[in-house]
Amino acid sequence: MSVVESRSVLGIGFSRAAASTPDCDSVHGVVGGDTCSAIAQEFSLSTEDFNAINPNLDCDNLFVGQWLCVAGTSNN
Numbered sequence: 001m002s003v004v005e006s007r008s009v010l011g012i013g014f015s016r017a018a019a020s021t022p023d024c025d026s027v028h029g030v031v032g033g034d035t036c037s038a039i040a041q042e043f044s045l046s047t048e049d050f051n052a053i054n055p056n057l058d059c060d061n062l063f064v065g066q067w068l069c070v071a072g073t074s075n076n
Contacts, residue, residue, distance in 0.1 A: 022053040026071035030062050043070040 028039055036059035040050035051057070052074035062068075 022055065022069060022072050022074045024053060024069035024072040026069070027067045028070045030064055030066040030068060032064055034062060035059065036062070036068075039068060039070065045070065049074075 028043070030039075036050065036054075036057070037047065040047055043050075045053075050070075053069040053072045055074075057068070
């Protein structure tokens, strides 16, 4: 979405950049006791890389069955 298009959607004077979406090649289903740091370590990911491929993830509120990206690329 371009800035012009976003203004027409959001109203005059309001715009925002299109959100980037990471490309995920492999996922992990959260099981009881999982934490973001443990999952990142299990899949040899730095905290920065794990967060980049899982944008907007709330690590304090993981739930069983939630799918997390464990291999992929960020578009940042």
